[in-house]
Amino acid sequence: xxxxxxxxxxxxxxxxxxxxxxxxxxxxxxxxxxxxxxxxxxxxxxxxxxxxxxxxxxxxxxxxxxxxxxxxxxxxxxxxxxxxxxxxxxxxxxxxxxxxxxxxxxxxxxxxxxxxxxxxxxxxxxxxxxxxxxxxxxxxxxxxxxxxxxxxxxxxxxxxxxxxxxxxxxxxxxxxxxxxxxxxxxxxxxxxxxxx
Numbered sequence: 001x002x003x004x005x006x007x008x009x010x011x012x013x014x015x016x017x018x019x020x021x022x023x024x025x026x027x028x029x030x031x032x033x034x035x036x037x038x039x040x041x042x043x044x045x046x047x048x049x050x051x052x053x054x055x056x057x058x059x060x061x062x063x064x065x066x067x068x069x070x071x072x073x074x075x076x077x078x079x080x081x082x083x084x085x086x087x088x089x090x091x092x093x094x095x096x097x098x099x100x101x102x103x104x105x106x107x108x109x110x111x112x113x114x115x116x117x118x119x120x121x122x123x124x125x126x127x128x129x130x131x132x133x134x135x136x137x138x139x140x141x142x143x144x145x146x147x148x149x150x151x152x153x154x155x156x157x158x159x160x161x162x163x164x165x166x167x168x169x170x171x172x173x174x175x176x177x178x179x180x181x182x183x184x185x186x187x188x189x190x191x192x193x194x195x196x
């Protein structure tokens with residue numbers, strides 16, 4: 001159960017009620033695993049408290065990742081910054097109050113009680129990552145360079161080898177397998193090998 005509370009010490013330092021009439025992105029800290037709930041609650045509060053003119057966008061940065069488990073490939077959504085939600089807003093006492101008192105929000109990222117906006121280059125990098133067309137999701141693998149793996153598919157099935165190189169862009173792994181008494185490098189798809 002979430003409770004809302006404020007105290008005098010909990011107010012932002014905005015120079016006696018002065019507002020900065022400039023849009024900026026702020027990071028808010030949430031309970032881990034509650035990022036999407038916080039986004040939903042905050043969007044509902046923005047609508048019900050008529051704050052669309054002060055709070056513009058609320059995002060939970062996500063990226064697609066290919067996960068390989070038991071020889072099966074599946075695409076999953078992964079939070080880029082677990083425990084954080086990004087909010088584009090004009091900082092004022094009223095806007096601060098709406099965001100800060102949303103269930104699940106623990107604090108703004110900043111020093112003391114003063115929220116610090118994200119820097120322009122940070123915002124551009126994050127938004128580019130979030131809004132880009134996912135041409136190819138990143139692969140999540142359970143093995144690393146120098147580790148022993150078993151080939152599970154293809155002409156070298158059931159061979160055991162050592163990972164010598166990983167090509168994350170192409171989802172390929174180079175495995176050194178013993179073939180006719182000598183080590184031979186074999187390039188395989190991530191799905192064709194499993195960790196021993």
